[in-house]
Amino acid sequence: MTDIHKGLVGVVVDETAISEVSTETSALLYRGYPAHDLADQCSFEEVAFLLWHGELPTAQQLAEFETLERSLRGLDPVVKDVIDTLPLAAHPMDVLRTAVSVMGARDASLRTAPAHGRTADASENNQRRALELFAQIPAVVAYDQRRRRGLHAVEPRDDLGYSANFLHMVFGEVPDLVVVTAFDVSMIMYAEHSFNASTFTARVITSTRADLYSAVVGAIGALKGPLHGGANEAVMQAFAEIGSANNVGRWVKDMLTHKRLIMGFGHRVYKDGDSRVPTLKAALDTLIEEYQRQDIAELYDALESSVADALGLKPNLDYPSGPAYHLMGFDTATFTPLFAASRVVGWTAHIMEQQQSNALIRPLSLYTGPPERAVSAGEPLDDQAE
Numbered sequence: 283m284t285d286i287h288k289g290l291v292g293v294v295v296d297e298t299a300i301s302e303v304s305t306e307t308s309a310l311l312y313r314g315y316p317a318h319d320l321a322d323q324c325s326f327e328e329v330a331f332l333l334w335h336g337e338l339p340t341a342q343q344l345a346e347f348e349t350l351e352r353s354l355r356g357l358d359p360v361v362k363d364v365i366d367t368l369p370l371a372a373h374p375m376d377v378l379r380t381a382v383s384v385m386g387a388r389d390a391s392l393r394t395a396p397a398h399g400r401t402a403d404a405s406e407n408n409q410r411r412a413l414e415l416f417a418q419i420p421a422v423v424a425y426d427q428r429r430r431r432g433l434h435a436v437e438p439r440d441d442l443g444y445s446a447n448f449l450h451m452v453f454g455e456v457p458d459l460v461v462v463t464a465f466d467v468s469m470i471m472y473a474e475h476s477f478n479a480s481t482f483t484a485r486v487i488t489s490t491r492a493d494l495y496s497a498v499v500g501a502i503g504a505l506k507g508p509l510h511g512g513a514n515e516a517v518m519q520a521f522a523e524i525g526s527a528n529n530v531g532r533w534v535k536d537m538l539t540h541k542r543l544i545m546g547f548g549h550r551v552y553k554d555g556d557s558r559v560p561t562l563k564a565a566l567d568t569l570i571e572e573y574q575r576q577d578i579a580e581l582y583d584a585l586e587s588s589v590a591d592a593l594g595l596k597p598n599l600d601y602p603s604g605p606a607y608h609l610m611g612f613d614t615a616t617f618t619p620l621f622a623a624s625r626v627v628g629w630t631a632h633i634m635e636q637q638q639s640n641a642l643i644r645p646l647s648l649y650t651g652p653p654e655r656a657v658s659a660g661e662p663l664d665d666q667a668e
């Protein structure tokens with residue numbers, strides 16, 4: 283009897299030195315450091331450097347890294363033109379996926395890479411490409427949200443850190459420090475999570491020796507789904523549907539009656555709570571205080587305890603991030619692109635790790651279709667199908 287691991291549940295498919303997601307202790311380590319400590323003490327730029335290079339940067343390395351990242355923030359006018367051809371009703375994840383695809387098609391260095399070689403896509407090129415995506419995805423997200431609102435694009439500022447500049451490009455001004463800090467924390471918490479569906483997608487694509495952009499485009503596609511990154515958007519839709527804490531009980535009952543999933547709850551690996559939630563919830567609390575939105579805190583708590591009572595499920599990272607991004611002023615459909623802006627660090631770290639020790643990823647399947655049969659010449663196709 284062949285063992286089938288549907289959804290690859292519990293299957294260890296490879297090694298990684300980038301992060302550890304522990305089921306037993308519900309902990310998350312980035313290159314050995316607890317992610318919550320990094321969120322407390324480091325900037326997103328430092329964490330990106332750590333995930334890519336394995337060590338936190340020295341002061342000089344950080345200064346060089348920041349200077350380079352800031353110099354790469356401007357968006358290629360051709361990418362802007364392509365975005366402008368897309369309907370305003372297109373989902374922002376589709377816009378981002380298209381933008382990254384255009385960036386890949388315009389990277390001349392890809393065209394000179396020999397397809398047959400082991401080093402078909404040299405690692406220093408990939409480090410550059412990863413940094414460019416890191417620096418430019420915020421500009422894509424900002425450009426797209428602003429065009430939907432009928433606003434002109436805002437150019438990046440090289441005197442601001444990653445998160446302050448991101449918010450400046452989206453909203454045309456730098457918000458209070460409390461908002462910038464909460465956003466930076468969200469970027470750090472979303473940056474990396476071992477072999478989740480989108481990262482695994484990127485590794486599968488990389489295993490065929492396809493280029494980094496193809497792998498990132500595929501990862502964006504996988505992240506869009508509501509069982510993965512799309513859940514942060516779905517959480518906010520649920521909040522809007524519920525309206526206020528008083529309606530939570532009725533709403534949850536209705537969801538259970540109709541056997542619908544409650545987005546932002548449950549996790550494939552963490553069965554006793556997502557290790558990242560307390561850190562992002564603390565950041566959400568600072569935003570609730572900043573914007574004086576106790577109503578959101580009440581709804582959040584009521585839904586969390588109602589789902590715990592009804593299903594025994596705990597929130598995942600997408601639960602606090604939904605209301606946090608809403609309070610910051612992002613359109614709901616833009617939440618998952620924010621996740622992508624952060625996770626591009628993890629994706630590209632995994633792409634480079636996969637390239638360093640590659641094996642084509644190609645599992646087996648158990649065939650359950652009809653047994654071998656003969657094609658009868660002259661028999662009408664309809665009869666054959668019966």
Ligand SMILES: CC(=O)SCCNC(=O)CCNC(=O)[C@H](O)C(C)(C)COP(=O)(O)OP(=O)(O)OC[C@H]1O[C@@H](n2cnc3c(N)ncnc32)[C@H](O)[C@@H]1OP(=O)(O)O
Nearest residue numbers: 508509510511513543544545546547548549550598599600
């Ligand atoms: C940052 C992230 O990407 S985290 C994930 C974000 N996704 C979501 O929040 C979507 C909602 N959650 C889910 O769909 C799931 O919990 C997943 C996809 C995250 C994990 O799924 P799995 O590990 O496959 O768990 P699985 O689906 O086997 O769940 C076990 C049982 O709990 C139920 N369940 C799990 N999550 C939920 C939920 N959010 N709402 C209602 N029921 C749920 C399942 O229906 C299943 O019930 P069954 O045994 O009667 O069939």
Ligand SMILES: O=C([O-])CC(=O)C(=O)O
Nearest residue numbers: 474475477478479550551
């Ligand atoms: O690990 C997972 O399956 C999903 C997740 O939480 C993430 O990618 O951040």
